[in-house]
Amino acid sequence: MSDGRRRGVAWLVCGRRTKWLVLLVWVLVIFALAPLAQKLGGAQDNDATSWLPGSAESTQVLQISREFRPETVPAVVIYERPGGLTAQDRHTIADDAEQIKPLREHGIRGAETRGPFYNSAQDPRAALILIPVTVDERGWDELSAAVDTIRDETGSGDGLKVYITGPAGTSADFAKTFEGIDSTLLVAALGVVIVALLITYRSPTLLLVPVLSVVGALLTAQAIIYLLAEYAGLTVNGQSAGILTVLVFGAGTDYALLLVARYREELRRHEDRHEAMALALHRAGPAVLASGATVGMGMLVLLVAEMNSTSGLGPVCAIGVLVAVLAMVTLFPALLVILGRWIFWPVVPHFGSAEPTEQGFWARIGGRIARRPRAVWVTTAVILAALSFGMLGLRAAGISNADAFTETKESITGQQVSERYFPAGSGDPLLIVADQGAAREVGRVVAGTPGVVPQSLGVPPGSAPEHEGRVLFEATMTDPADSGAAKDTVERVRDAVHAVPGADAKVGGGTAALLDADTASTRDNIVVIPLVLLVVLIILTMLLRALVAPLVLIATVVLSYATALGISALAFRHVFDYAGEDTAFPLFVFVFLVALGIDYNIFLSTRVREESFRQGTRRGTLTALAATGAVITSAGLVLAGTFAALGTLPLTGFSEIGFAVAVGVLLDTFIVRSVLVTALFLDIGPRMWWPHRLAREDGPPRAGSPPAQPVP
Missing domain, CATH: 3.30.70.120 (Alpha-Beta Plaits)
Incomplete structure (x- = not known):
């Protein structure tokens, strides 16, 4: 797309009249789709067959067993008196079994109840009753209701303890944990975003605009995913729905921060806010779109996974990110232009005022790195590599039910x-x-x-x-x-x-x-990770029109991933005392860190490329770091905070993913992007752009050279 056509597209979003049309379209879309978004929870499929590969032997047995009987999940009622069951206890247990047998509520197959069984005929201390529960299309909801009914029919007292366990009891506990997952994550992520934006913008009015835009994007994405789940067979479960909320909030806010940073720059250079936004979109848009494409394509690679839960996560997250990108390059800028400069109160960027980033913190950091760039990147890489050895302590072989919860059930x-x-x-x-x-x-x-x-x-x-x-x-x-x-x-x-x-x-x-899930996840780790790297490498090569820079950037992200795993493994063993990790843990962390972590390298490297056309690679690198340092740091803090919100759930797997991704994002933000990548650009110099012509010149372009591709 030519430079003029890109500006025309930007004007469509923020023109004096078209901005109102953009807002009207989004308002209609959100009001139409919001009711559908609320139905996403009911469209979730958390049954075993929705998680396992269709070719797995256990899945085949489950399908064959349905020809013999309805699919059942056993509930187990355990009675215990450590000092020995009394005659009254036995009478109570026998009565409970008889009360359960006539039940037909919520799939309880009371007539097929077995027991009570006692651990000893002479001196029993415990008894057990097995109750088959039929599973229908309602899955977890039905199991949870059945367990509640069984609990109502069983009683304890005078020292006799009763527990509902077995697969049905465990599934019911998982169901209750996931019951409020969407609202819990929404509140946690929203809180993180509001605090981070308030610190970043120092404006109580401005933070409302990205928050409203992100919420609109989330509702739209949830509605689209609901329709696909209901009518196109897309698999959605509690895991993918929870990660969707975090991803849309984190990625959407990141894109908002980057656009606002460029908009501030242009407001200081242009008196007309419509022109300022058009230029900001014109220059920041390609990087935001490239970032969204990288994340979206990286997520879609998950479709090749054998685990249904993993392959279903791919399109769910891809849809969420793409809708977030669309909202942040249309709805968000239209709102900013409609509201005017006052929205930045109390720090309003006036026309003609100085750009603070030129002499800011990151400009000084860049100056220090420039003194000895090779020593800086070598030292940084060695330290990160040393920390990555901590991942030898990972125990990603699956976690038991007892270790799956962070609280006792x-x-x-x-x-x-x-x-x-x-x-x-x-x-x-x-x-x-x-x-x-x-x-x-x-x-x-x-x-x-x-x-x-x-x-x-x-x-x-x-x-x-x-x-x-x-x-x-x-x-x-x-x-x-x-x-x-x-x-x-x-x-x-x-x-x-x-x-x-x-x-x-x-x-x-x-x-x-x-x-079978462990076997499939191990296979997915081996197959999906290289494919994600290949997809990201291709996108970077097309974006930067070079080969060396994409390879260097990919290497830094992989090093960051290994370091994040190393630090996480040490924390899991010695701080949180987790028993282990899920088999899919390395893959999930990799996909999120590579797809999202590469964003910050995209934002920095595209700005370096733009400035290199004007000033040469060395000076362009320092200018790019000074211009993007603060906003990328803020974006990293927001993304890390939103993923850390997964730790608010009482599930070990979610907490581990949230912690590892948050650590990796912070490494990307403060160390990899700001120190390692900057030092590498300074040391390697124009050779970074090989085979592009920038590799053959390290200074302002010759007369007649084409203008730089406008990026942030």
Whole structure:
């Protein structure tokens, strides 16, 4: 697009009449879509099949098992009196079991209730009742309601303790945790943004404009995603919906900060605010669009992931970022121009006033780096590399249910009590399907596999013993269903049954699903990470029209990522005392840090390129750092703060992602972009632009040279 056409597009947004048209269109869109945005929570799919790969063995078993019986999730009621159950306790437990059997509420299959089972016939201290709960399209909501009903039907007293646990109890606790996730994250992110903007702008009036624009972008994105989930099969779950809120707030506010910074510059140079905004958009727009494209394309790479939850996250986040970009280059500038200069009160940028960044903090930092740039970047790189060795302490092999929450839940306490008295895998058995002719041999090898309770093998209640030549039966494991030892048992059972001739046997169940998720996530880490790097490299090459600079920038972001993982691993082990990380943790952190962290390099390097046409690479680098330093620092603080808001949720996985991304963004903002990249540009000089002609000249362009591409 030519220079003149770009200015024409900018004038469409902030023209004297067209600004009102832009505002009207956005108001109509937001009012029309806001009701749909509120429905996104109801469109979430948090069932196991929506998270797992369709090709996973556990997913296949789940689909086959539905031919035998409705899909069920077991709830486990645990009774405990450490000093021994009394006769009255036994009477209470038996009455509870009888009261549950007639129930038909919320999918409770009371007639198929098993138990009570006692840990000892002579001196029982605990009892267990198994209650199948049918899962329908409402998923977690149904399980949560069923658990509440079971809790109402069971009682404790006089020292008898009762816990609702098992897969249904744990799922209900997760459901209640996710229940208010959208509002919690919205309030936390909004609070971070307001505080950061108030500190940055020092204006109580100006901060309202980006906040309103970001909220409008979020509502629009949520409505679009709801429509795609409802009518186009897009998978949305609690995880992707929560990250969407944080991402739109963080990225949208970043773009607002960058545009305002350039608008301030132009207001000091032009008396007409419409012309000032047109020039600000004309020069800052390409970098904002490139940033949005980088993030959006990076997120869409997640579509190649095997995990449904990961592949679904890609389009959700891409839509959120692209809508945020659209709002920040249309609605936001239109609002600023409509409101006029007074919106900057009390620090109003008057026409003809001096530009403060020319002699500011970052100008002085640049001057110090320029004295010995090679020593600066080598020292910085060595320190970052040393910190990255901390990632050797990462334990990204999955986390158990007990470690998934940052606070104690009833289901977790109940699980621990159950493990003291009963086989640890009680309530979450293996599911095995096999051809009928080989069923006896399959049962024999399963019962003989270490880690399986031999006497637990049997046909689950409510399932036909044979369906179209296949059988379905269960087996209880000796280890907790979400433990590494239980996953090892699944692998042994699979190896054993797969070796039975003609059995066509498959092993599923909750533990098998966890194992398949770990396997898929490990594969996704290997496949997706290089693809994201390739996409970002291509976009940088097209934007900067060079090869050396994109490769250098990619290397700095990868180093920043490794350092963030190293620092996070040390903090998780020695500060927060987390037991481990989810298998997908490295991938999520990588995608967010590379896609978002590269933004700051884009904002700096495109400004360096613009200034290099006028002043040469060395002087252009210092000018670019002085001009963009404050705004990029503010943007980094906002983005880090919004991701840190994930720590307000009582979920270890969210807290870990939020902490690691926040650390990485702060590293990018204060160290990588401001020190490392600046020093590299100063040391490598014009060779950064190879093979562009800028690589052959280090000074103002020759007469007749084309003007620089206008970027911020």
